[in-house]
Structure formats: C-alpha cells, structure tokens
Amino acid sequence: MFENKIEKILTKHWSEIDPLKIRDYLAVGGYSALKKFIKKSNREKILEEIKFSKLSGRGGAGFPTGMKWEMVMSQEKKEKYFICNLDESEPGVYKDRTLAENNPHLLLEGIIVSALVVGAKKSYIYLNGNYEKANNILAQAIKQAQENGFLGEKILDSDYSLQLEIFSGAGAYICGEETALINSIEGNRGEPKLRPPYPAESGLLGMPTVVNNAETIANIPWIVLNGGKRYANCSTKLFILGGAVKKRGVFEASIKTTIKEAIENLGGGILDGKDFWFAQVGGASGRLFLKEELNVPVSGSGAVLVVDKNANIYDLLLSWAGFFRRESCGKCVPCREGTFRLNEIAQRLRDGEISDRDKIAVEDILWTLENTTFCPLGKFAATAWRDAVEKLKIFSK
Ligand SMILES: Cc1cc2nc3c(=O)[nH]c(=O)nc-3n(C[C@H](O)[C@H](O)[C@H](O)COP(=O)(O)O)c2cc1C
Numbered sequence: 001m002f003e004n005k006i007e008k009i010l011t012k013h014w015s016e017i018d019p020l021k022i023r024d025y026l027a028v029g030g031y032s033a034l035k036k037f038i039k040k041s042n043r044e045k046i047l048e049e050i051k052f053s054k055l056s057g058r059g060g061a062g063f064p065t066g067m068k069w070e071m072v073m074s075q076e077k078k079e080k081y082f083i084c085n086l087d088e089s090e091p092g093v094y095k096d097r098t099l100a101e102n103n104p105h106l107l108l109e110g111i112i113v114s115a116l117v118v119g120a121k122k123s124y125i126y127l128n129g130n131y132e133k134a135n136n137i138l139a140q141a142i143k144q145a146q147e148n149g150f151l152g153e154k155i156l157d158s159d160y161s162l163q164l165e166i167f168s169g170a171g172a173y174i175c176g177e178e179t180a181l182i183n184s185i186e187g188n189r190g191e192p193k194l195r196p197p198y199p200a201e202s203g204l205l206g207m208p209t210v211v212n213n214a215e216t217i218a219n220i221p222w223i224v225l226n227g228g229k230r231y232a233n234c235s236t237k238l239f240i241l242g243g244a245v246k247k248r249g250v251f252e253a254s255i256k257t258t259i260k261e262a263i264e265n266l267g268g269g270i271l272d273g274k275d276f277w278f279a280q281v282g283g284a285s286g287r288l289f290l291k292e293e294l295n296v297p298v299s300g301s302g303a304v305l306v307v308d309k310n311a312n313i314y315d316l317l318l319s320w321a322g323f324f325r326r327e328s329c330g331k332c333v334p335c336r337e338g339t340f341r342l343n344e345i346a347q348r349l350r351d352g353e354i355s356d357r358d359k360i361a362v363e364d365i366l367w368t369l370e371n372t373t374f375c376p377l378g379k380f381a382a383t384a385w386r387d388a389v390e391k392l393k394i395f396s397k
C-alpha cells in the first residue's frame with residue numbers, strides 16, 4: 001500500500017490540536033518561529049531564507065514569494081500592508097478554509113512573521129464571507145494571540161507592533177484577484193485594476209502591499225525554524241481530491257505529486273465500477289487532462305476533480321459557463337458579453353437545441369475570452385470549454 005512519505009508541514013498537527021485553544025498550538029511548539037524572529041530581529045536574514053526555500057505562491061499563479069516580499073521591502077514608503085488572501089471562491093477549492101479551520105494559529109503565526117518581515121504594521125485576512133466557521137475560529141484565534149502578546153502593540157515586549165483584522169468579502173470570485181481584493185477592502189467596487197503598478201509598489205491605499213495566499217503563508221513558520229534550503233528539498237502542497245475517487249478531501253503531499261499519483265495514491269484510485277474519462281485540475285478554471293496526460297505535476301490551486309464516463313458533459317459545460325457568467329464583474333465587454341453568450345449556448349447544448357451557428361459562435365467567443373479580456377477571469381472562463389471542444393470533441397459527437 002502507498003505511504004505518503006513526507007514530512008508534513010501544513011497538516012502535521014491537525015488531529016492533535018483543538019483549533020479553539022491556543023495552548024494546544026503552544027504545546028506543539030507553536031509561535032516558536034515568531035519568538036525566533038523577535039529574538040534575532042533580522043528581517044534580511046528571513047528574506048534570504050524565503051528566497052532559498054523557493055517558496056512559490058499557492059494561490060494559483062506560483063509567483064516566487066521571496067521576490068514579492070523583496071519588492072515591498074525595497075520600497076521607501078514607511079506605511080506597508082500585508083494581506084492574507086482567503087477568498088477562495090472557486091467551486092471545488094476549499095484547502096485554505098480547511099487549513100484555517102484546523103490550525104488557525106499556524107496561519108496567524110505565518111501572517112505575523114510575514115507582515116513584520118516585510119515591514120507592515122497593519123494586516124488583513126480577506127476572508128470569503130460564506131466561511132462562517134473559519135471566521136469564528138480565526139476571530140477567536142486573533143483574540144488569543146493578542147492576549148498572549150503575539151499580536152498588537154509591542155509584540156513579546158519588542159519594538160514590533162502589528163494590527164490584524166478580518167475583512168469579510170461577499171464571496172465574489174473576482175475578489176480573490178489581488179487588485180479587486182484591494183479595491184474591496186478600500187470600499188470600492190470589487191473589480192480588478194490595471195497593472196502595473198503592482199500591489200508591491202502601489203497597493204492598499206496606494207502603499208506597498210504584499211498579498212499572499214493563506215497556504216503560502218502557512219509555510220513561513222516552518223521555513224523560519226528549519227531553513228530555506230531544507231524546505232526547498234521537501235516542499236509540500238495541499239491537494240483537493242473530488243469526483244469519482246475513493247477518498248475525497250484535502251491531502252498534503254510532495255509538491256511534485258503528479259495528477260496520476262494524486263488520483264491513485266491520495267484519492268485511493270477511481271471508484272469501483274467507474275471508468276475514468278478526464279480530470280479537471282485547478283477548479284472551474286482548470287484544464288482537462290485525459291488518461292494519457294496524467295504524468296505531470298498538479299498545477300494551480302491543487303484541486304483534482306475526477307470525471308468518469310457516465311458523467312453528463314453538457315451539465316458540466318453549463319455549470320462552468322453559469323459560474324463564470326455569474327462571477328464576471330462586468331467591467332469589460334468581452335467577458336461580460338462572452339460569458340453571457342456562452343451560458344446561453346450551454347443551455348441550448350444541454351437541451352439538445354444546438355445549431356451549427358452556435359458551434360461557430362463558440363469558437364469566436366472562446367477566442368475573444370482567451371485574447372481580449374481585461375483580467376484572467378475571462379481567460380479562465382474559456383479554459384475548460386476549450387479543452388472540451390478540442391480534447392473531448394463535444395461537437396463531433
Ligand atoms: C479571478 C481570480 C481569482 C483569484 N482568486 C484567488 C483566491 O481565491 N485566493 C488566492 O490566494 N489567490 C487568488 N487569485 C490570485 C491572486 O490574484 C494572487 O496572485 C494571490 O493571492 C497571490 O498570493 P500567492 O503569491 O501567495 O499565491 C486569483 C486570481 C484571479 C485572476
């Protein structure tokens with residue numbers, strides 16, 4: 001039987017600790033990374049370790065974390081912000097919520113150390129408004145961290161201070177995009193801004209801002225304690241297995257895990273009596289992989305949805321199109337109109353009323369979404385449809 005032989009970094013204490021009790025986290029060595037940082041007070045050294053670690057963003061784009069922090073640290077402006085992105089509004093993706101619900105103090109410790117290293121005095125957790133349980137757990141954890149001197153004024157009697165606030169979003173998918181997220185915290189409409197300037201240069205209230213994904217941040221305490229070089233050799237990641245597999249849920253495994261290994265080893269293989277058709281990797285915006293394409297590492301948000309041959313592809317196409325039509329923020333015409341029209345065609349396709357004109361229109365709409373939209377959400381709307389047309393040959397049936 002397969003053994004997931006890794007040193008767990010993110011999920012290690014999930015079964016041992018009560019997330020509502022800071023003493024449980026302290027009992028397993030919690031807040032040691034913060035204590036180490038406060039004692040040595042060497043921000044440049046920690047930055048160097050993060051760069052050695054080759055930690056890359058777990059929010060989907062995989063941007064090197066050390067490089068992002070360095071950009072903010074090199075800015076002369078005194079006011080800086082640190083934001084933990086816990087919007088996670090993509091269907092089938094729930095790793096950050098699971099992380100926050102199971103070990104909130106690991107996330108808080110990561111946020112505190114990261115914010116202090118980049119030079120922020122104010123930080124936010126941008127939390128999906130539908131995540132009520134995570135909200136309650138995180139609010140309680142913040143209170144406990146303050147009571148224990150890990151957060152607030154003069155942290156552990158040092159000269160460092162940090163405020164941390166939960167900002168509850170409305171669960172809009174676009175608000176996970178960092179510039180839309182910043183607009184939302186500022187009280188503006190949740191829609192993306194033109195980049196550059198990037199948030200590292202001009203983010204929240206025009207100040208240098210780091211936006212990092214919750215899972216990215218949860219790795220920081222381990223790197224501070226164990227060193228970046230070690231991390232580079234044993235990086236892990238959270239994977240979310242769903243659909244026609246024997247075991248569904250969130251699993252921690254090597255970052256190099258391939259789609260095939262994720263399905264067979266983490267998910268326990270395909271359900272008995274089911275025949276594998278394809279896997280969608282990365283949530284509703286993810287590509288589709290056929291049987292012969294599974295020997296590549298899982299990319300993006302780490303979600304793997306296994307679809308078997310009994311699935312109704314027309315229902316799936318409609319659910320993807322409907323999601324992006326609802327979530328298009330409406331700022332640019334190609335996405336606002338494109339997602340609307342794709343959804344209309346998806347309805348006709350499901351009802352067996354598709355015309356040759358519709359088939360030609362799909363090609364036009366996909367091209368427009370892929371090439372002309374203001375932000376990546378438009379491209380995301382086309383990804384699974386493109387693969388359904390080209391790999392699953394939905395129009396040749
Ligand atoms: C439409 C859209 C939705 C996104 N949603 C999320 C999200 O829910 N969580 C997240 O961490 N990043 C999300 N991102 C990526 C963020 O813009 C940003 O790259 C990320 O938070 C940076 O953190 P990282 O470098 O630690 O990954 C989204 C991007 C786009 C274009």
Ligand code: SF4
Pocket residue numbers: 174191192327328329330331332333335336373374375376377378379
């Ligand atoms: S691509 Fe879609 S989500 Fe992005 S700005 Fe345009 S309308 Fe808004």
